[in-house]
Amino acid sequence: MGAYPVPEVIEFDASGPALVLTVVAGRHGQELLAEGHAPTTLQLIGRQLAVLQAISPSTIPGLEGEGDVIVHGDFGPQNIICSLDLTSVAGVLDWESAHLGSATEDLAWAEWIVRMHHPEALDNLSELFDGSGLYVSWSDRQSAMVKQCRGYVAFCEASGWESAAAEWSHRLGTTERWHE
Numbered sequence: 001m002g003a004y005p006v007p008e009v010i011e012f013d014a015s016g017p018a019l020v021l022t023v024v025a026g027r028h029g030q031e032l033l034a035e036g037h038a039p040t041t042l043q044l045i046g047r048q049l050a051v052l053q054a055i056s057p058s059t060i061p062g063l064e065g066e067g068d069v070i071v072h073g074d075f076g077p078q079n080i081i082c083s084l085d086l087t088s089v090a091g092v093l094d095w096e097s098a099h100l101g102s103a104t105e106d107l108a109w110a111e112w113i114v115r116m117h118h119p120e121a122l123d124n125l126s127e128l129f130d131g132s133g134l135y136v137s138w139s140d141r142q143s144a145m146v147k148q149c150r151g152y153v154a155f156c157e158a159s160g161w162e163s164a165a166a167e168w169s170h171r172l173g174t175t176e177r178w179h180e
Helices: 029-034 038-053 103-117 119-132 138-158 162-177
Strands: 002-013 016-028 069-071 080-082 089-092 099-101
Touching: 016 029, 016 089, 029 038, 029 080, 029 103, 038 069, 038 080, 038 089, 038 103, 038 119, 069 103, 103 119, 103 138, 103 162, 138 162
Parallel strands: none
Antiparallel strands: 002 016, 016 080, 069 099, 080 089
C-alpha cells in the first residue's frame, strides 16, 4: 500500500492541457495480482479500459496514429493504481506511448502482461474482458500482442540495444507460440 506520484490533467485552456504531478493513494496492479486479487483487479482494469476508450479522440488534439480510440500503448496491471479499497482505479501511469489506434491494442497488451508475468491469473482473464465489454477473437488479440512485441524488437535494434533486442525477440517467440 502506498502513494504514487502521477501526472493529472488539470485543465484545458488556449495553450493546451496542463499537467501537474500529484500523489494518488492506492495499490499497484501487479502487486495485487501477485497477492491473489486477480478477479477484482482484472475487472477494475477492464472497466478502466472501457472508460478510457469512451473518451473522444478529439479531446487530445494532435495525438498521432490511425484509429478510432485513444490507446494508452502500455496498458495493463503494470501501469494501474487501484484504490486502497479495491473498488476503482485511482490512476493510470506511463502515457508516453499514447496514440490513436484500435480498441484491441490495450486489451491485448493487458492480457500479454498477465500471460507473461502473472500466469497464475490466467483463469481470471474473463474478468478483464467482462470489465472492458470487449470480446475480441484470440487471433486478433494475439496478432496485436505480436505486433507490439515486434515494435519493441525493432525499437531496441534501431537504438543499438542488443541485449534488449534479444530479450524482446525471445518474448516475441514466446508470444507467437501461445494459444488460447
